[in-house]
Amino acid sequence: MPAIAQNARIDTIKKRLDLSRLPAHVAIITDGNGRWAKRRGMPRIYGHGEGYKTVRQIVRDAGEIGIRVLTLYVFSVENWKRPKTETDALMRLIEQAARSELRELHENNVQIRFLGRREGLPDSLIAEMDRATAQTAKNTGLILNLAVNYGGRAELADGVRSIARKVAAGEIDPEAITEETIAAHTYAPDLPDPDLLIRTAGEMRFSNFLLWGSAYAEFWVTQTLWPDFTTELLADAIVDFQGRVRKFGMVVDP
Numbered sequence: 001m002p003a004i005a006q007n008a009r010i011d012t013i014k015k016r017l018d019l020s021r022l023p024a025h026v027a028i029i030t031d032g033n034g035r036w037a038k039r040r041g042m043p044r045i046y047g048h049g050e051g052y053k054t055v056r057q058i059v060r061d062a063g064e065i066g067i068r069v070l071t072l073y074v075f076s077v078e079n080w081k082r083p084k085t086e087t088d089a090l091m092r093l094i095e096q097a098a099r100s101e102l103r104e105l106h107e108n109n110v111q112i113r114f115l116g117r118r119e120g121l122p123d124s125l126i127a128e129m130d131r132a133t134a135q136t137a138k139n140t141g142l143i144l145n146l147a148v149n150y151g152g153r154a155e156l157a158d159g160v161r162s163i164a165r166k167v168a169a170g171e172i173d174p175e176a177i178t179e180e181t182i183a184a185h186t187y188a189p190d191l192p193d194p195d196l197l198i199r200t201a202g203e204m205r206f207s208n209f210l211l212w213g214s215a216y217a218e219f220w221v222t223q224t225l226w227p228d229f230t231t232e233l234l235a236d237a238i239v240d241f242q243g244r245v246r247k248f249g250m251v252v253d254p
Contacts, residue, residue, distance in 0.1 A: 025191065
């Protein structure tokens, strides 16, 4: 899309939003790639390729809108249960994306991070992840978290294991363990919890995504499959978010 048209489109979208009350952290469960492909008589991996195009657009636009942190559920620990042909293709797609998008993301001041377990990932993918993370570490724009081989329960198990080791070493008093202790041992303890959690494809479940951090996230679901998701729909979710009253367990006067 030409730069002038892109800027005009973003300006139109921004006029719909209260830019002083944007969610600091938006997390998205990018669901529906396989169904999108199946409806068109195409293999599932074709849908994942189309979903990748959506990722590119949403990442670019989220940064221009002013979102501070964007976390995308790319590949879960449960996804290994899929056919090997599909998981192998997904690993290649993620690796290719990490390699080919790095220059543009870096030039646009995006900081790239990855959430999840490294065990089981191809060495070549880990190398690309490390390169992207290191090259963009000092960028100060949008923080892009890609959840790869991620599971919310796995994150908690890894954190508890780390705390247990410190208890055994005498570094932590078990009686002093608090919610803050656990939060400090999650994969990205320096980032704010998600404010807005979006799920595409109409499913009404968390699917083991950001279980700890999403305790008070506002949930927004669309029937739209991920390859058809647009920045206009992202704006719909933000508008809805901005119309809600977040109580966090308190009583808030109307």
